[in-house]
Amino acid sequence: MFEVRDLSLHQGERPLWQGLSLTIQAGERLGLSAPSGHGKTTLGRVLAGWQPAGGQPGEGSKILLDGTPLPSRGYNPVQLVPQHPELSFNPYRSTGQSLWDVWRPDDATLARFLIKPEWLSRKPSQLSGGELARIALLRALDPRTRVLIADEVTAQLDPHIQRQLWQELMRECDTRGLGMLVFSHQQALLQQVCHRIIRFGEQGEQRNTLTYHAA
Incomplete structure (x- = not known):
């Protein structure tokens, strides 16, 4: 189980998240909905270890996987796919x-995620x-990954490709x-x-948690 306890994040003097707590069970898909500018991208970066929390988190603030703090070095089993995918690559x-620095998927896996092999010889630009x-997305799906944080990962894709990629992601979860x-x-x-969705309002207050029977 992935668990966030009492996490507070700030951007300068502005609070982004105050006392955020959530859990994700193995195989579970949790959605988080909040207005633009609320700090979802910052939250994803912190949870994946891309940046420190900063600010003044509460004394009980913890990010845990199976009850253990995430590693500060080496491979992090919590992986982020950012909204701007170029941030994942050395230009x-x-x-x-x-x-391939992370893992080497076979041709069948490339095809499942609609990746042409010739793309891999090209630079990000x-x-x-x-x-x-x-x-x-495929880079973050290293077999060692336990939790995937998907930040608007298919927003740049047409609806047909979006559907196929989400089907593959749900298959990975299952x-x-x-x-x-x-x-x-x-x-x-x-x-x-998603199986559950947590919704936040303009002022950062948690409005509700909705439960769905996702496919």
């Missing part, structure tokens, strides 16, 4: 080199945002027990793919 190396998004935290402004998407 001076091919996308394949960045992918030579691919579209949608093409990069697919490779960034077959390997991958937990997933999904940030999206598309309420219909959250309702379709």
